[in-house]
Amino acid sequence: MTGLMPEQQTAPNTASREARTEAPSAVEMTEVSAGYRRKNVLDSVNASFAPGLIHGIIGPNGAGKSTLVKAALGLVPSSGDIRIAGERLASLSSKERARLMSYLPQDTPPVDFTGEQYVQMSRYARLGRFSSPTAEDEEAVDEALRMTGASAWRDRPMRSTSGGERQLTALARAIAQDPQILIVDEPSSALDMGHEIDVFRLFKPWIKESSSRTIIAVLHDLDIAARFCDRLTLVDGGRVKASGPPAEILVPDLLNDAYGVTVDVRRSEATGYLTVTAV
Numbered sequence: 001m002t003g004l005m006p007e008q009q010t011a012p013n014t015a016s017r018e019a020r021t022e023a024p025s026a027v028e029m030t031e032v033s034a035g036y037r038r039k040n041v042l043d044s045v046n047a048s049f050a051p052g053l054i055h056g057i058i059g060p061n062g063a064g065k066s067t068l069v070k071a072a073l074g075l076v077p078s079s080g081d082i083r084i085a086g087e088r089l090a091s092l093s094s095k096e097r098a099r100l101m102s103y104l105p106q107d108t109p110p111v112d113f114t115g116e117q118y119v120q121m122s123r124y125a126r127l128g129r130f131s132s133p134t135a136e137d138e139e140a141v142d143e144a145l146r147m148t149g150a151s152a153w154r155d156r157p158m159r160s161t162s163g164g165e166r167q168l169t170a171l172a173r174a175i176a177q178d179p180q181i182l183i184v185d186e187p188s189s190a191l192d193m194g195h196e197i198d199v200f201r202l203f204k205p206w207i208k209e210s211s212s213r214t215i216i217a218v219l220h221d222l223d224i225a226a227r228f229c230d231r232l233t234l235v236d237g238g239r240v241k242a243s244g245p246p247a248e249i250l251v252p253d254l255l256n257d258a259y260g261v262t263v264d265v266r267r268s269e270a271t272g273y274l275t276v277t278a279v
């Protein structure tokens with residue numbers, strides 16, 4: 001018994017992770033501008049997400065966090081250079097993108113499919129044109145449903161499940177896709193605190209299964225960001241204001257400025273991680 005909290009016991013050895021680093025960034029954005037038909041949001045963003053780490057993207061409402069991940073996924077028009085695992089995003093087919101990246105969006109629609117059918121769809125990127133799902137596909141679906149706890153409602157239509165249950169099913173779908181880079185936008189917004197911690201606790205073992213796995217998570221909860229992320233990127237006004245380890249980003253000056261409130265940052269006696277309170 002070490003007396004460490006569970007996530008400290010499984011905390012990444014950052015030094016050894018960074019030693020393997022001749023690998024290209026999971027996502028590299030250079031001078032990227034992106035947005036919507038009538039609104040440019042990202043303004044010459046430079047951001048780099050190293051492989052093998054959990055990255056948090058933080059910042060106030062409307063800052064451009066979701067737009068940044070959508071640009072990396074190729075879901076919004078952009079200019080500048082975006083590379084995924086060293087390859088130009090524009091040169092990747094949709095199937096290649098789906099093998100490299102999966103995405104949990106902010107909202108999960110209440111569709112008629114059952115939870116299981118919804119998760120099964122994630123395997124299409126790995127199937128040939130006319131081939132049926134293999135035992136490996138079925139295993140990936142079962143395992144993702146089990147990891148997220150979404151097995152319990154796998155046979156029910158998504159439209160008859162709660163918002164939190166739908167969010168867990170959608171997370172299972174993103175995991176079952178078996179990507180190198182898991183991109184999650186506010187993955188616990190519909191979850192109670194017990195399920196929220198469960199979700200973040202499953203990220204660390206997931207990422208450790210392969211050196212090329214990377215997680216990029218848009219987050220509002222800065223305590224969760226401090227506790228589970230290896231690196232944070234602070235976005236404000238469509239620009240990256242700062243990026244680095246949580247201890248360098250979760251500092252009063254940067255947070256007061258970005259969020260427009262005075263914050264108190266201290267180390268939690270309960271967890272040993274930084275905790276941020278608006279005062």
Ligand SMILES: Nc1ncnc2c1ncn2[C@@H]1O[C@H](COP(=O)(O)OP(=O)(O)OP(=O)(O)O)[C@@H](O)[C@H]1O
Pocket residue numbers: 036037038039041059060061062063064065066067068
């Ligand atoms: N589909 C869209 N069409 C036009 N403007 C949009 C669209 N989606 C987002 N925006 C605008 O782009 C800006 C950035 O939005 P984005 O969703 O990236 O912010 P965010 O940092 O993720 O915010 P939040 O924390 O509130 O989710 C906002 O001003 C928003 O109103």
